[in-house]
Amino acid sequence: LTLNLVSSPGSGKTSLLTRTIDDLKNELKLAVIEGDQQTSNDAERIRATGVKALQVNTGKGCHLDGHMIGHALDGLQPEDDSVLFIENVGNLVCPAAFDLGEAHKVVILSVTEGEDKPIKYPDMFHAADLMLLNKVDLLPYLTFDVDRCIEYARRVNRNIKVLKVSATSGEGMDSWYQWIRATRALAAIGA
Known part of the structure; x- marks a missing residue:
């Protein structure tokens, strides 16, 4: 099962991913491809959880592409029956148009970004199957x-599923994990 995590910079993708890994790594086989324009900071954070991660730097590019993912998979070699997370470059425009072979695009939107992001960047939200509304622990302090x-x-996207989560407080994370488990089970039976 491959999940392509997409969002703008600062939405909490990496924090959400590290929390997810910490909570699920003893239950599921996990691997991560990290996409950033520069640095390996996020891949190092992922590796600190004990899960395999491979960094892909795009330089001036604003998204990962299938060719990059193919090379990353050669280097990463995830175990059979694993969940592969692709943490795409932080950008709500470019990654929307590129299919990386994922089963699902998961768009992460933090409550600090403004509620109008889905209509400002409709292609991304139209391409996603799931929206994780992150940082909901901050709602009492925001409008x-x-x-x-x-x-x-x-x-x-009338079919988009929405889950409210906080990678910091843990609120809603069980719903996210249930979605991963259910999606993985469906993928295993070819549905």
Whole structure:
């Protein structure tokens, strides 16, 4: 099962991913391909969890592509029956148009970004199967309208599933994990 995690920079992708790995690594086989324009900071954070991670730097490129993923898979060699997370370059425009062979695009939107992101960047939200509304622990301190955000997301993709999570507090993370388990089970039977 391959999941392509996409978002703008600062949405909490890496924090969400490290929390997910820490909570699921004893249950599932996991591997990560990290995409950034520069540095290996995020891959180092992932490796610190004990899970295999391979960094792909895109330089001036604003997204990963299938060719990059193919080479990364050769180097990473994830175990059979594993969940492969691709943490794409932080960008809500470029990665929307590129199929990396993933089973699902998962868009992460933090409540600090504004509820109108789905209608400002409709291609990304249209391409995603799941939206993780992250940093919900900060809602008491913000004027973010959760219902309006979900309405906007469903305006561009009526089938998008939405889960409210906080990688910091753990709120909603069990729903995310249940989604991963269910999606993996469906993939295993070829559904």
